[in-house]
Amino acid sequence: MSSSGPRFRFAPSPTGYFHVGGARTALYNWALAKRLGGRFVLRIEDTDEARNRPEWTTGIIDALAWIGISTEDPAFEGPYFQSEYASAHIAAAERLYESGLAYYCDLTSEQIQERAKASGTPGYDGYSRDRGLGPGPGHVLRFRVPSGQTVVNDLVRGTVEFDSAHVEDFVLLRGNGTPMFLLANVVDDMAMQITHVVRAEEHLPNTPKQQMLWEALGADPPVWAHVPVLVNEQRKKLSKRRDKVALEQYRAEGYLADAMVNYLMTLGWAPSGDTEIVPWAQIQEAFRLEDVNHAPAFFDVKKLTAFNGDYIRMMPPEVFVAAASDWIPAEWDRDVFTRVSDLVQTRVATMTEIATMVDFLFTDTVDIDPASWNKTMKASEARAVLSDAAKVYEICQWDTASLKNELEMLGESHGVKLGKAQAPVRVAVTGRSVGPPLFESLEVLGREAVLARMRAALELPDSLAADE
RNA sequence: GCCCCCAUCGUCUAGUGGCCUAGGACACCACCCUUUCAAGGUGGCGGCACGGGUUCGAAUCCCGUUGGGGGUGCCA
Numbered sequence: 001m002s003s004s005g006p007r008f009r010f011a012p013s014p015t016g017y018f019h020v021g022g023a024r025t026a027l028y029n030w031a032l033a034k035r036l037g038g039r040f041v042l043r044i045e046d047t048d049e050a051r052n053r054p055e056w057t058t059g060i061i062d063a064l065a066w067i068g069i070s071t072e073d074p075a076f077e078g079p080y081f082q083s084e085y086a087s088a089h090i091a092a093a094e095r096l097y098e099s100g101l102a103y104y105c106d107l108t109s110e111q112i113q114e115r116a117k118a119s120g121t122p123g124y125d126g127y128s129r130d131r132g133l134g135p136g137p138g139h140v141l142r143f144r145v146p147s148g149q150t151v152v153n154d155l156v157r158g159t160v161e162f163d164s165a166h167v168e169d170f171v172l173l174r175g176n177g178t179p180m181f182l183l184a185n186v187v188d189d190m191a192m193q194i195t196h197v198v199r200a201e202e203h204l205p206n207t208p209k210q211q212m213l214w215e216a217l218g219a220d221p222p223v224w225a226h227v228p229v230l231v232n233e234q235r236k237k238l239s240k241r242r243d244k245v246a247l248e249q250y251r252a253e254g255y256l257a258d259a260m261v262n263y264l265m266t267l268g269w270a271p272s273g274d275t276e277i278v279p280w281a282q283i284q285e286a287f288r289l290e291d292v293n294h295a296p297a298f299f300d301v302k303k304l305t306a307f308n309g310d311y312i313r314m315m316p317p318e319v320f321v322a323a324a325s326d327w328i329p330a331e332w333d334r335d336v337f338t339r340v341s342d343l344v345q346t347r348v349a350t351m352t353e354i355a356t357m358v359d360f361l362f363t364d365t366v367d368i369d370p371a372s373w374n375k376t377m378k379a380s381e382a383r384a385v386l387s388d389a390a391k392v393y394e395i396c397q398w399d400t401a402s403l404k405n406e407l408e409m410l411g412e413s414h415g416v417k418l419g420k421a422q423a424p425v426r427v428a429v430t431g432r433s434v435g436p437p438l439f440e441s442l443e444v445l446g447r448e449a450v451l452a453r454m455r456a457a458l459e460l461p462d463s464l465a466a467d468e
Numbered sequence: 469g470c471c472c473c474c475a476u477c478g479u480c481u482a483g484u485g486g487c488c489u490a491g492g493a494c495a496c497c498a499c500c501c502u503u504u505c506a507a508g509g510u511g512g513c514g515g516c517a518c519g520g521g522u523u524c525g526a527a528u529c530c531c532g533u534u535g536g537g538g539g540u541g542c543c544a
Contacts, residue, residue, distance in 0.1 A: 011544090012544090013543085013544045015544095045544060047543095047544080048543060048544060082544095108542090109541080109542070120469095121470090122469075122470065122540075123470090123540075138542095140542055157473070157474095160472070160473080161472095162471080162472075163471085165471095166470070166471050166472090166540095167471090168540090170541095171541085171542055173542085174542040175542055176542080178542090180541095180542070180543085180544090181543070181544045182544095184544090185544085200538095201472095201473070201474095201537085201538060201539095202538055202539070203538095203539090203544095204472065204473065204538075204539080205471070205472060205473095205538075205539040205540070206539085206544095208472095226473085228473085228474080228537085228538095229537075229538070231537075233479090235536060235537070236537080237537080237538075263480095266480060266481070266493085267480065267481095268480090268481090269481085270480080270481045270482065270492090270493090272482080273482090273492085274482085274491075274492045274493080275492075275493080276480085276481080276492080276493055276494090277493090293474090293480095293481080294473070294474055294475085295473090295474050295475060295536085295537080296473095296474080296536085296537055296538085297479090297480065297481090298479055298480070299480095300479055300480065300494070300495090302479085302494065302495065303479075303480065303493080303494040303495080304494095305494095306493085306494055306495085307493095307494085309506095309507090313507075343506095345507095346506060346507040346508090347505065347506045347507075348506090349506095357505095404503070407503080408503085417503090418502095418503050419502080419503060419504070420503095421503080422503045422504065423503090423504070425503095426503085426504060430504095432504090433504065433505090434504055434505040434506085435504070435505070436504090436505080436506090437503065437504080437505090438503055438504070439503070
């Protein structure tokens, strides 16, 4: 437990899903804690009653584990729950009140707005600073913001100055006596001896207030680092409403954790050298906050998908087969899949694509896609080729090479190359015009099934009505 | 409105005063390979927002403009 290294923290509030931006922030903290021999402290900020469900915490822990941040790791500490420390937050607030660093105010939000409107200056104007109010129902405790400048030293942004003239006396305790985020956050960070606060840029405007609180409470502020936010194509902060932000969703759609982690780390930062696909161990060694970019980064699903495809192809064949097993129906014959797995591995970018690519190998009959069929059958020789192939395939040797040679020769007799000749056979047998290499698939399917499908297709008219 | 942050190809980035005729990746295009589709290979397209300085020399330093973003709750 006792560790003299730096202490980082990740402090999400439970929301029911894990935001990809949060994942990147967690990864930054994790990389640093691991490399520096420090700690990664997980604190669930559950003080908002509206956001408080036990299963949401489980979701956070599962998501972290998926991206390699394990509660089993010695560098991991927690989770702590902010709601359990409410009495410490209140005690700190009372200390501030007693020493005159905070004061009570009985103005309602409406009254504050009216005063602001009347004076033309937005925000709270410090009306109750010297009214000597004590605690009472509906009285909020406000921090007496000292005049002057607050200089925030930020590892990614350098020195940022804030003039107190623009920092209002913010609320510490609500009218019902419960602590606010700014206070709770600081008190917890102090109690947990956090040395480095690495979080998203949206918290930068909070930082002078929190730093004042650290100082008012008699402690040295931590090292701050505000990393740029992740944005969508409209350059707006990624939001649950507009964008696909849930880590769980990407996971369910067949994205690999390694690919996700690697991609996330290239947003706002890049490993040295000419390749971005690098193992975590290398990232962990190389990552520096000082090298993080200052501008928001677009979360590009297309690039993520490209990374994912690369990671899928990097898997040793047997690893791919094992991984794929979780993504195909349980009743599918694993031996059959294994025979074509290498053909699939180079053709998918996400794990969910696997099943749809080879489903025709596992069904008794095949649904023919009308568009594919109609297009293929437009070729004048298509029907004749299919018909002849059905005859040749009754008697030829049943292996990939023979199947290919026979169709190639047959095609020549009709004046077409193999590329053209295979088309009607492909649609007839697989139902689609694209898919894994045909002859391998035929071999695996077996003569009986292939012939049955070809004959059934021969019964079809040249033009099929579209499904819908 | 006010406060703060930011600005290299469409996107993610390398670059920290001369190695830059600005490098890589994704996307896109072409060609090669090829049984469809991929994968792979080769090549191409494409950028230092603008204007002033500083300097022998600026993508790199300073100022301004413009353009983005974040914040502005008795949410976190």
